[in-house]
Amino acid sequence: MSHTILAWSVTIAQVFLAIAMALAALRMFRGPRAQDRVLALDTLYVNSMLLLMVFGMRTGKVIYFEASLVIGMLGFVATVALAKFLMRGEVIE
Template sequence: MIAGALTIALGCVSLALVLTLYRLFKGPSAADRILALDTLVINVIALIVLLGILEETMVYFEAALLLAMVGFVGTVAYAKFLLRGDIVE
């Protein structure tokens, strides 16, 4: 039962990943692309967590946590660069 639910969830997250990649490449403005990149990181984190549940190992959860931290810092840096044109003042 859980394996079937995980398979469906992996399919849905993979579809969301593909749609987010489309928005990343097709986005009309830089702000849309930054938002798509942040959403892409969230989708990849969800994919990693689902794979960790499926394979019953803790390594995937640590990787998801590290990716979440790097993704947050990257999104803040991109947004700051977009607003000010400079990351470090």
């Protein structure tokens, strides 16, 4: 019984996170300005990180957690670089 609940909640969590990723992607396509798109990309990174962790719980493999750590670091570096670019790159001083 409790194991069925666990399996269902893992599935529900995966569906929730997938919808969240779709919404972030929607904002990334729609976002009126560049900073909206960068923020959407950052949200997308965090959501995919969480989704990989839920995958890791479903399969019990460590490799998913390592992948999620790497995605987190890539996301941080990418967002910082993009924010720096927005700050210095194309603004008319």
